[in-house]
Amino acid sequence: MPTPIDGPKVAAKSGVAKQLVVFLHGYGADGNDLIEIGRQWRNFLPDADFVSPHAPERCSMSPGGRQWFPLTMRDPEERWKGVVSARPTLDAFIDQELAKRGLDERSLALVGFSQGTMMALHAGLRRSVAPRAILGYSGVLVTGPETAGEARVAQNPPPAIMLVHGEEDDLIPAQALFLSSNLLGEMGLPAQWHLSPGLGHGIDNVGLVHGALFLAQSFGVPVEFGPRAAG
Structure with missing residues (x-):
C-alpha cells in the first residue's frame, strides 16, 4: 500500500479551484521548499489550488529533508528503480487531491525541481489520462528497461511539457535539458525549453515567469501585461 503523503x-485566489498544481521538491528538501512559488503564481492562475507534498522518505544525506528515492549516483539503474518505486505513492496522492476538489486529470499540472522533475515526468507520462501540463526545473527524463506495467501509456491528448535549466548547473548539467527534450521528441512529445544563462542548480525569476506563462497558456488562462487601455 502506498505511503500516505501530504504537505503545505x-x-x-478566486476561492474556487478549477485547476490543481502539484509541486514536487528536490532531493533533501521538503514541500515547503516550493510552495512559495504557488503564492507568486496566484495572479497568473487565480483558479488554481497549489499543493506541495513532502516526499515519503527521510533523506539519508540531509536528515532534516526528504527524498522521493535514495540517490547516491553510484548505481546507473538507481534513478530508474527510484522513480518506479515512488510512483504509486505520488499517483495515490494526486488521485486523492483531484477527488477532494472534484477535478479531472486535465485540470492537473505537475511542477518538479531536480529529483521532483524526474518524478513529474515519469509519473505524469504514465497516468491513464495525461495531466494538462508538466513543468520541470533542473531535472532529467529518467529512462530504463520498460518492464511489465511500467511502459508509458499512449495518452491522447498528451501533456504540454516545458523544461527549464540553469546553464551553469554543476549537479545535473544543462546537457540533461537537451537530452531529455530529444528523448521526449522521439516519443512524439515535443517540449518547450528555456536555458537560464549563468544559473546553477536552481530557479531564477526569468524561469519562474516562463513557467507561470506556460501553465497559464496550457490551462487557457488569459494573461495581461501592463495597464488596460482606456475606452
Whole structure:
C-alpha cells in the first residue's frame, strides 16, 4: 500500500479551484521548499489550488529533508528503480487531491525541481489520462528497461511539457535539458525549453515567469501585461 503523503497548500485566489498544481521538491528538501512559488503564481492562475507534498522518505544525506528515492549516483539503474518505486505513492496522492476538489486529470499540472522533475515526468507520462501540463526545473527524463506495467501509456491528448535549466548547473548539467527534450521528441512529445544563462542548480525569476506563462497558456488562462487601455 502506498505511503500516505501530504504537505503545505495554497488555496485558489478566486476561492474556487478549477485547476490543481502539484509541486514536487528536490532531493533533501521538503514541500515547503516550493510552495512559495504557488503564492507568486496566484495572479497568473487565480483558479488554481497549489499543493506541495513532502516526499515519503527521510533523506539519508540531509536528515532534516526528504527524498522521493535514495540517490547516491553510484548505481546507473538507481534513478530508474527510484522513480518506479515512488510512483504509486505520488499517483495515490494526486488521485486523492483531484477527488477532494472534484477535478479531472486535465485540470492537473505537475511542477518538479531536480529529483521532483524526474518524478513529474515519469509519473505524469504514465497516468491513464495525461495531466494538462508538466513543468520541470533542473531535472532529467529518467529512462530504463520498460518492464511489465511500467511502459508509458499512449495518452491522447498528451501533456504540454516545458523544461527549464540553469546553464551553469554543476549537479545535473544543462546537457540533461537537451537530452531529455530529444528523448521526449522521439516519443512524439515535443517540449518547450528555456536555458537560464549563468544559473546553477536552481530557479531564477526569468524561469519562474516562463513557467507561470506556460501553465497559464496550457490551462487557457488569459494573461495581461501592463495597464488596460482606456475606452
